[in-house]
Amino acid sequence: MHSDQAQRIEQSIERCRDLPGALLPMLHAIQDDLGFVPEAAVPSIAKALNLSRAEVHGVITFYHHFRSHAPGRHVIQVCRAEACQSMGAESLLARLRDRLGIDLHGTTTDGAITLEPVYCLGNCACAPAVMVDGELRGRVTDDVMNEIIESSRGAR
Amino acid sequence: MSFRVFVPSDSAALSVGAGAVASVIADEAARRGLDVTIVRNGARGMMWLEPLVEVETPAGRVGYGPVRAADVASLFDAGFLTGGKHALSIGVVSEHPYLAKQERLCFARVGVTDPLSWDDYCAHGGSRGLQAALAMSGADGVAAVTESGLRGRGGAAFPTGIKWKTVLDTAADQKYVVCNADEGDSGTFSDRMTMEDDPFLLIEGMTIAGVVTGATQGYIYVRSEYPHAERALLAAIATAYERGVLGESVLGSGKRFDLEVRRGAGAYICGEETSLLESLEGKRGTVRFKPPVPAISGLFGKPTVINNVITFASIPVIFDKGAAFYRDFGRGRSRGTLPIQLTGNIRRGGLVEKAFGVTLNELLHDFGGGSASGRPIRTVQVGGPLGAYIPESQFDVPLDYEAYASIGAMVGHGGIVVFDDTVDMAKMARYAMEFCAIESCGKCTPCRIGSTRGVETIDRIIEGRDRGAQVVILEDLCNTMLAGSLCALGGMTPFPVLSALKHFPQDFGLGPDGLAVAA
Known part of the structure; x- marks a missing residue:
């Protein structure tokens, strides 16, 4: 993961982490910014919300809207x-x-x-x-x- | 002399070029040195006429549609700014039979006003319901909703007053109001139009719910497929805070109500209320067991009023004009009006708000003008992807909850999808099962496994492999899903499948009696 990308992910996490039910707004913030939710973002999200990585992965893959890979332009x-x-x-x-x-x-x-x-x-x-x-x-x-x-x- | 021209900003109008039309009108007016103000109103709901351009004249607002950017110069040449004659002219818009024959309570302002103007909203009757609610006790407010006969417009038709009473009567340190704006049913857009074209109506309805039940925090869960609606809601909520409608003292009453928009993520199941609550809590949108009902233990385990957009949109008029006024519309146990959406293969598709009791024949022919293709209408699906396919022989059944239930169909969210005689009903039945398989949350077996087995079984019927036995298996599977699923997704997917099989057996290679035809 580029350091620029990691930094942007951290910014999205910081912006959303204190919301009630923060996970979906956080995933949206990351995908709105990058176009997808990189696999490498999962550990930071899990840590910020005190969830297991499996739980975060489970949510990302449940919803059709979230992508784990960059889309076309x-x-x-x-x-x-x-x-x-x-x-x-x-x-x-x-x-x-x-x-x-x-x-x-x-x-x-x-x-x-x-x-x-x-x-x-x-x-x-x-x-x-x-x-x-x-x-x-x-x-x-x-x-x-x-x-x-x-x-x-x-x-x- | 100055002129006012209206070009809708509803996303359906934008999807067919309203944005370009508005900018070409502005350019053309500037070129001709005319003083033209362009108002971006909502859509009137006559979608075949979009982009529908209106001009204010002494006789009323005169309409032209569908207008393409290339038509604009000729409209100016024809003097459209003063209501001049043109091939696209439809006369005074409010007198158009499509609108004149409707009974618009929820959609009274839609298409008329600037959706994001609070002053326009109030000038057209907005906020009076909220003012009335603020002057009432919670018990009186709940009684008004109960007496109105309003039932949940999302599809389940549960009496709204009972939900609200339960929340009011349940003591808690925090209560919530949640709006289900996850309008996933194909053939529906009344929630979208409300959010885009009259967002203050939804805000007012939810605020009344908060004031009446003692809830101080609201969430609107809007689907990710509706980015335009989300933007409209965010803008309207910001204005509502500025104008003191939302926040620590609603209209100066000293009562608090806060409202926030949350975006869904493309899961049809999140239109089911308990899945939606799971999703709002940041989890996978799986269905919860009931009881406890959300009115007792809902969002974050707290008492929660959860209703559909149109249910909330029906609330302000009940408080403004009284429960009896609302109840006088409709018939039997289906009181009030329903915003019906005429869609698919239909000549004049759009939004028709009518009291319960209207028939498909009136909707498809008087309003809709027949199919878009000009071919005979073969069937319509009412109530979204979980609704039954209705044959022409039942087009005269009055649209109300009980009458539809008695023919194995459902009104649902009021979406009507029209198909002409080229439709292959075996394919549509297969699609119903496929959709259920794609969208199942996976919690219960009949839905998770049954939908996939359903696709396979219908494939075998279509291919003619042991057709008679496969039909028996399909019917048995449908019964298992109907009786054994945890929620309406698995529990109602059999409706389109069995209705297609019953009314159109020939499409499955069966005889009129539903039995396999000897090869």
């Missing part, structure tokens, strides 16, 4: 829930996987895009929906998807 989350399925989300996702040459949770070889499933973004009247780096998109067609991919690959 952009994260595309494709909704797979029923409302989006009714508007063709599964075939949209299949074409996207083909186009990017990766499976769900995978990252493209150029490091530009990580593809993740998500189960409802609350945009069910404008289905199919995707979220790109936290920005919601609705009525997603292949053209919209192409534009998202192009801009993800272009912007560094």
Whole structure:
């Protein structure tokens, strides 16, 4: 772990350690900052909260949101829930996987895009929906998807 | 002359380009030397018209939608700032049949006001419920909630007054109010809209709960998939502290109530109230055994009012206009109104708040205008991923808790997902089991193991391997999950599976009697 990264993790830990039920806010603070929760952060978190490393590991792996590895520069989350399925989300996702040459949770070889499933973004009247780096998109067609991919690959 | 133009900042509107439309309108106005103020309101809930741009005129607010950035110049040319005619014009927005036919109690302000303006909120009836609650005893406050007939809008429909009374009557040094904003059901967004488009309503409802039951600390547990809602809540809470709504003396009453936002982490199970409490405590979101109920031993072991966003959003009007006013909406034991979400393959999707008793036929055809694809509607799923698939023959059943229970379905959080005749119901049944397997917390065996065995069994049915025997196994497995699961995830996943099997046996390669067809 870089010393810079270790320092940033310590800052997140310090900011959250006195909150009631501090573990989730702490993990969010680390992932918001670094994009993931490095394995190497687990011992410091456990020590700060007087938990076992197993307990911290158990919480990180329980929740779909937390990642243990760095994602690509952009994260595309494709909704797979029923409302989006009714508007063709599964075939949209299949074409996207083909186009990017990766499976769900995978990252493209150029490091530009990580593809993740998500189960409802609350945009069910404008289905199919995707979220790109936290920005919601609705009525997603292949053209919209192409534009998202192009801009993800272009912007560094 | 100055003009006021409204462009929604609701994330559904932003998802289809409202942000770009707002900035192009500002640029175009500047280029033409016009004095235009752009207000970022919430969405009206007519999602097929988004981005829906409105202009204030003497006749009322006139709407145009769906507006693309490329349409803006032509809107100016048509004189839209004074309500001029344009191909995208929908006339006076509040007179649009989609809105005029609704009974909006929770959503009365949504789309009308600037969500982050406390003054706008109060000018449209906000804060009156809280003022009334502050003048009441706790017992009278609980009685008002009980008399209103309000039941939990998250899906379980438990009488809210009973929860609140239990918390009020349980002595403790600390009590909590927790808002379940982990709106994970597919086909639902009424919580999201409330948080983004009228966040003070939720703050007011939770503060009333605190004042009435003697709780001084509140938490809103909002799902990580809703970053926009989280930002709106944080901004509104900051304003509420500045204006003395929250903090050590709520509206100068001397009563304390603090409120904090906590973010979930992408676990559907945390919409179950005891899992949510575990998660708030910083643990894995596994389901707790009940009893004790959270009203007696909830967050950190203390008495806790835990309700859904829409339940809290229903509270202020009950205190403002009285329990009887609220109870007069609805039918049977389902009192008040329900914000219904019309979604999926539907032409006019959006939010429809109606008193209980409306039918799917009215919702799908009068409001929804049929499917988006133009093909016949084959089925709808009501109540999220644990809700039953309802065939056309039951589209006239009135939407209320008891009527739906009597046909093996549930109202849930009011989400309606529409499918046209291209849907493969065996695939949807398989998905229900797959979703349960992905989201199971793992605490009880019927859910943890049953969901995976369910996927395998449905795969064998689809492949036609010993189909008759596999159907018997699937039904048996569903009964085990129904009766033996610890919470609604395992206990209700059989609803979509069995309803698909019962109403659409042909999709599973079965005859109309549900028996395997000889190959």
